[in-house]
Amino acid sequence: MTLFTLRKRNFENQYPVPSTRYPGDFRENKLMATKKFKYLVIGNSAGGIGCVEGIRRVDRTGTIAIVSDERYHTYSRPLITHLIEGDVERGGMDFRPRSFYRGHDVQPYLGFRAGNLDTNGRKVSLVSSEDGTRHTIRFEKLLIATGGKPFIPPMEGLDLDGVTPMINLDQSLEVRKKLGRVKSAVVLGAGLIGTKTAQALAHQIEKVTMVELADRILSPVTDAVSSEMAADAFRRNGVQVLLTNTVTEVRGDNRGRVSEVQLKDGSVLPCDLFIVAIGVRPRTEIVEGTDISLSDIKLGGGIEVGMNMETNVEGIYACGDCAHAHDFVTGGMKLLPLWPNAYIGGRIAGLNMAGSKHQHRWATNMNSVDFFGFPMVSAGFMLKPDRKGFEEVIRQEDGNYSKVILKGDVIQGLIMAGNVDRAGIYLGLMREKVKTTSFKKELLTDDFAVVQLPFEVKEKIKQPIMEIE
């Protein structure tokens, strides 16, 4: 066990090294004299930005500081694979305009790692990753939006050059820089990060292989049919898809670069780039040793929050990949490491921190992706639960596939692949728990439209959404 932790640490240390500077990332990093803030936000991604925007909706003047251990202006994390692909340039990564921090009167601490959280004394210490300087920040209200960390399985050879997870901008810039001399790549894991990375690499290097332990790709967001359609899009674009297989060992050459990976089935794949994309885990180091409660590791080990995004400690909130969220389909609290869930969770937390009263009722397992021009969206249950009362409606023709899962005529699951037009209407019905009894025959047909819906539902859809729930 000790050996494993040691290796893992080595591996993580390899990547935080800043490689490419983008002008402007430091410009707004001049520190304010005051070290006490009304609101402190740890995390500069979807959740953190959502929180700042939520706070400023209510409180225009309360002081806000935002902390991130990455030195960058807030960027769209899901776009890091697009940066490798080249359809988004570095400037297109900005999640908000460069004027964001100034415009929202926020003090950014970019390139600072937060630690030593004192929930009673209401303070946290920040250490600069540039020069190691230390600051103690006092706060009244805190949001923890630290996101996720890659799950790295224990195996030989992860410290080799050319081996990397894919969850932040540095890693994507690093891979982009290497592309010229990469001939073949292996992506371990065919979840959302794995598939998006494989797609980004597909047209740029000679050989890309995706290795997945499950018997289908994208298993959390597809059923068998839609997964096969997506896998087909990958195969058509030259990506080899290996299922029910995994990598057991990584081997390198004498210069310390990755040269091949050993698979579970005994075969060996030569490669000069190896992406580990098995999944993410909540990044919760900051709450360790505090009185903030984490869920059981079997439930994901995320920070436990209520529907208002507050943790068990008053005034301390959490959202995004590091925390749990209420799933409106299943009714339980669970990890939903998805961008929209992080943003909306952060926004709700921000509104509540500033004294408003809201609940986050919007989250469920929902995803939308586009593989080589083949779009696919899904929400809620992907597979019909093996229990009484569930039924499914399926439509499949001309390379398009759609499916809804119903329980007592209420939609609880949706998959649309090939044609995703108006998918949101189904999601709306799902959220509002509308009985589909009167229009069940039209579901998934070309006739299905807002006009088919019961009068009150129809009239509500025609009106703008005035309130966040």
Next chain:
Amino acid sequence: MKRIYAKEDVCIGCHLCEVHCQVEHSRTRNIIKTFKEEIPPPSRITVEESGPVSFALQCRHCPEPYCAYACIAGAIYQDEQTGEVIQEKDKCIGCWTCVLSCTKGAIRADTRGPRKAAKCDLCPGREVPACVEMCPNDALYLEEEEL
């Protein structure tokens, strides 16, 4: 802010609003060329019909825009002055998260060239949006609302 409303009882379901929306967002902005020489863009307004009932539906420019909250690229935002929900075409990467998030089904996938989402932009540069101006039966009207 400006918001377009539909009068269900006078809409005759002629779909002209869709046609003129497509023309307005085409390259040539010419009704013949749009449909004869170009691949027409998707209409940002949809006429819904069922028996005698019909009405047109487009982006409601919600004060709480879930499409903007869900956008993974930061390409959709709400203009603080006008309240309009604006999509920055250049930033859109065509992931369709907004298509899934809009519970009104008002965002369409534009797959003609680089894949982009298409939504009502209230026709910038026009005093009155094309769909409203061209509706032959005045079934669409524009209302100035206070924010």
